[in-house]
Amino acid sequence: MDISGAAAIVGVAETDYMRGTSLSVPELVLEATMAAIADAGLDPSEIDGILPPPGFISSEEIAANLGADDIRYAVTVHMGGASPVAALQSATMAIAAGIATNVVITVGWNGYSAMRPRPDARPTKRRLEPGPFVDVSRNFYAPYGVRSAVQWYSMYIQRYVDLYDVEPTDAAQVALTCREHAHLNDKALMGGRPMTMDDYLASPLITEPMRKFDCCLETDCAAAVVLTSPERAMDLPHAPVLWLGGAEGHPYPADEITNRPDMLKLGLDSAAPRAFAMAGVQPADMDFLQIYDCFTYVVMMELEAIGMCPKGAAKEFVADGNISLSGRYPMNTHGGLLSQGHAWGLNHVVEAARQLRHEAGDAQVRDAELGVVTGYGDLGDGSIAVLARG
Amino acid sequence: MSTAKSARKYVPKPEGLNLEFHLACLEAGTLRIQRCTDCGQFRHPQRWYCPSCHSRNYDFAPVSGSGRIYSMAVNHFTVDRGWADELPYITAVVELDEGPRVVGSLRDVQPGQAGLGQPVRVSVEPRGEEFAYLWVDLA
Numbered sequence: 001m002d003i004s005g006a007a008a009i010v011g012v013a014e015t016d017y018m019r020g021t022s023l024s025v026p027e028l029v030l031e032a033t034m035a036a037i038a039d040a041g042l043d044p045s046e047i048d049g050i051l052p053p054p055g056f057i058s059s060e061e062i063a064a065n066l067g068a069d070d071i072r073y074a075v076t077v078h079m080g081g082a083s084p085v086a087a088l089q090s091a092t093m094a095i096a097a098g099i100a101t102n103v104v105i106t107v108g109w110n111g112y113s114a115m116r117p118r119p120d121a122r123p124t125k126r127r128l129e130p131g132p133f134v135d136v137s138r139n140f141y142a143p144y145g146v147r148s149a150v151q152w153y154s155m156y157i158q159r160y161v162d163l164y165d166v167e168p169t170d171a172a173q174v175a176l177t178c179r180e181h182a183h184l185n186d187k188a189l190m191g192g193r194p195m196t197m198d199d200y201l202a203s204p205l206i207t208e209p210m211r212k213f214d215c216c217l218e219t220d221c222a223a224a225v226v227l228t229s230p231e232r233a234m235d236l237p238h239a240p241v242l243w244l245g246g247a248e249g250h251p252y253p254a255d256e257i258t259n260r261p262d263m264l265k266l267g268l269d270s271a272a273p274r275a276f277a278m279a280g281v282q283p284a285d286m287d288f289l290q291i292y293d294c295f296t297y298v299v300m301m302e303l304e305a306i307g308m309c310p311k312g313a314a315k316e317f318v319a320d321g322n323i324s325l326s327g328r329y330p331m332n333t334h335g336g337l338l339s340q341g342h343a344w345g346l347n348h349v350v351e352a353a354r355q356l357r358h359e360a361g362d363a364q365v366r367d368a369e370l371g372v373v374t375g376y377g378d379l380g381d382g383s384i385a386v387l388a389r390g
Numbered sequence: 391m392s393t394a395k396s397a398r399k400y401v402p403k404p405e406g407l408n409l410e411f412h413l414a415c416l417e418a419g420t421l422r423i424q425r426c427t428d429c430g431q432f433r434h435p436q437r438w439y440c441p442s443c444h445s446r447n448y449d450f451a452p453v454s455g456s457g458r459i460y461s462m463a464v465n466h467f468t469v470d471r472g473w474a475d476e477l478p479y480i481t482a483v484v485e486l487d488e489g490p491r492v493v494g495s496l497r498d499v500q501p502g503q504a505g506l507g508q509p510v511r512v513s514v515e516p517r518g519e520e521f522a523y524l525w526v527d528l529a
């Protein structure tokens with residue numbers, strides 16, 4: 001069964017990106033979900049497939065708010081930040097197989113407020129579910145003071161920078177480019193707040209080699225996208241954005257970093273060739289790249305994993321404006337997790353769809369026809385989607 | 391070192407196979423690693439089946455404790471209050487001479503003084519009755 005092109009993104013939405021809000025996560029998720037369905041030109045009750053975030057709100061609860069009384073497909077993808085892009089594959093499978101017709105993917109969280117609740121905030125039991133690797137991380141890493149993503153990933157990024165002589169000024173290109181693009185996006189948290197190389201180099205070390213400005217933004221927000229069949233999409237208001245190919249991949253073992261035979265092999269290394277083969281296009285054909293940017297160095301490893309450049313060559317790939325809006329491969333044209341906000345990379349899917357609809361405003365990549373979105377999460381899981389203007 | 395006021399460090403409460411590992415290390419006073427008694431392959435963290443031959447038979451075999459720094463987390467910031475007084479601190483990934491890799495605390499070493507590939511020794515220290523803390527020292 002060939003599922004290339006079997007589904008299209010027809011509706012997208014995101015809430016504001018906030019650092020502190022009185023809205024609960026379920027409210028944010030529902031706001032984005034309702035807005036994405038409206039953007040698709042559908043009635044909420046027409047939704048029959050839901051892929052909710054891992055935690056905070058269930059597909060059942062979402063359906064009850066939508067008046068969606070005939071849900072045929074509901075599944076949660078547990079791949080951390082790789083979940084939303086992997087969910088595109090899952091939704092396409094459901095649509096291609098005739099299981100569901102109108103599928104919504106949504107995520108939201110309180111990435112800022114969870115650690116900094118407002119004085120007037122009411123306590124809540126709703127939270128993010130722990131990742132599938134929690135048993136390993138709490139027994140083998142946390143006892144040694146390693147209990148956050150930047151610390152886990154540093155275990156392979158240390159080897160990456162050591163092997164390929166990657167300098168902070170190389171990773172800085174990713175941070176500075178995302179910041180430049182944020183200035184073009186009304187919703188970006190860091191829009192209008194310039195960052196120079198000196199600013200970057202002056203930012204404090206967190207876990208070597210990562211500095212503060214190598215790290216994404218803790219954000220309160222939600223986003224949602226709606227998919228349907230390409231036939232149905234023809235009757236809807238926006239130019240359809242076709243899912244040409246995609247894949248997920250998992251490093252081995254996925255639940256433990258340090259005993260991987262090759263610690264530098266990410267899930268995306270195995271996923272990307274499958275996705276491009278399915279889509280029938282090459283990495284070099286891409287008009288833009290929306291790369292999951294939890295950390296700058298991870299972006300560099302992902303660019304190599306998806307075949308934009310050979311191993312160790314990302315430092316050249318990101319240099320000289322190649323990934324800026326005026327370059328050959330504009331990357332994270334919305335500002336990314338680094339400078340727009342952190343919606344688990346579903347904001348990358350939203351931006352990719354806007355680019356392919358030619359609705360990206362000042363950040364529009366001229367004549368964009370083809371783009372790639374990646375996801376990355378947990379301890380190196382990867383996901384990828386090749387999208388095309390329909 | 392920690393002051394009396396500072397938060398305590400987190401000590402897990404191991405269960406199942408993971409508890410067996412810790413008890414084996416504590417009883418021996420040195421590092422033990424799970425090993426398949428059918429094909430002889432070491433495995434870490436603990437797994438019920440040998441991923442090579444799929445045997446369920448295993449023991450916790452002695453290892454030399456010597457190895458090299460395979461990677462490390464050099465921490466200048468922490469969300470863990472139990473570790474705040476230790477900054478900066480280095481968490482080492484050690485590749486043992488026998489093959490498996492373990493995570494432990496590299497002590498008495500400042501950032502920049504240790505690099506990948508450097509020879510080290512891993513030792514165990516009891517933390518309560520059921521957790522064997524792993525220390526890493528430059529060899």
Ligand SMILES: [Zn+2]
Nearest residue numbers: 426429440443
């Ligand atoms: Zn075996």
